[in-house]
Amino acid sequence: GAGVSQTPSNKVTEKGKYVELRCDPISGHTALYWYRQSLGQGPEFLIYFQGTGAADDSGLPNDRFFAVRPEGSVSTLKIQRTERGDSAVYLCASSLRGSPTDTQYFGPGTRLTVL
Amino acid sequence: KNEVEQSPQNLTAQEGEFITINCSYSVGISALHWLQQHPGGGIVSLFMLSSGKKKHGRLIATINIQEKHSSLHITASHPRDSAVYICAVNRYTGTASKLTFGTGTRLQVTL
Numbered sequence: 001g002a003g004v005s006q007t008p009s010n011k012v013t014e015k016g017k018y019v020e021l022r023c024d025p026i027s028g029h030t031a032l033y034w035y036r037q038s039l040g041q042g043p044e045f046l047i048y049f050q051g052t053g054a055a056d057d058s059g060l061p062n063d064r065f066f067a068v069r070p071e072g073s074v075s076t077l078k079i080q081r082t083e084r085g086d087s088a089v090y091l092c093a094s095s096l097r098g099s100p101t102d103t104q105y106f107g108p109g110t111r112l113t114v115l
Numbered sequence: 116k117n118e119v120e121q122s123p124q125n126l127t128a129q130e131g132e133f134i135t136i137n138c139s140y141s142v143g144i145s146a147l148h149w150l151q152q153h154p155g156g157g158i159v160s161l162f163m164l165s166s167g168k169k170k171h172g173r174l175i176a177t178i179n180i181q182e183k184h185s186s187l188h189i190t191a192s193h194p195r196d197s198a199v200y201i202c203a204v205n206r207y208t209g210t211a212s213k214l215t216f217g218t219g220t221r222l223q224v225t226l
Contacts, residue, residue: 031212033212035214035216040218042119042216042219043158043201043203043214044216045213045215048210048212048213055210056209056210058210091157093158099211100145100146100205100212101145101146101163102212103163104160104214106159108156108157
């Protein structure tokens, strides 16, 4: 079956613009995670969805960042008024139930560059 | 200080060598994961450990809960093992399923 997909694979934008990043999780997975990976660093947690609801958004850096998962499947990460410091690879992962022992399956990421 | 520390940060080995990558953590955890990330590629889960030892092919992962330490071993290393290896943990506190990551160990295996 299909794995986790993310679109676009690359996004270049100008400072101040709005961007949307999309994640298609594995079908049937109730848990969805967004992580951000800066160059040379490990990923950092942004937000976790269980079904349609954001169960934990404690990793979102500020109110310019927002994410939705309206039907409990596809999720969109939205960034307003982008800044150069937002440049990173944004990773999405899904797991079956959101249990700590569940394997998280990662998408290929979206590389965001803010000029 | 990061909650999850890995060593070494970079590692170069010759084909056939035995490789060890270490991970130490400072928080209570329910599970520890070893992940592999190829250049330009996605992240693949290798192991999930809550105790003891697991083996898959040439890869072996161990964890010592009391010492808050885990190791990933690669036997008979091969150039295709070249990748970044990342240790990540599920913390007891807060959302149990979200991962806290180390910064990764970049491994290059040469012929």
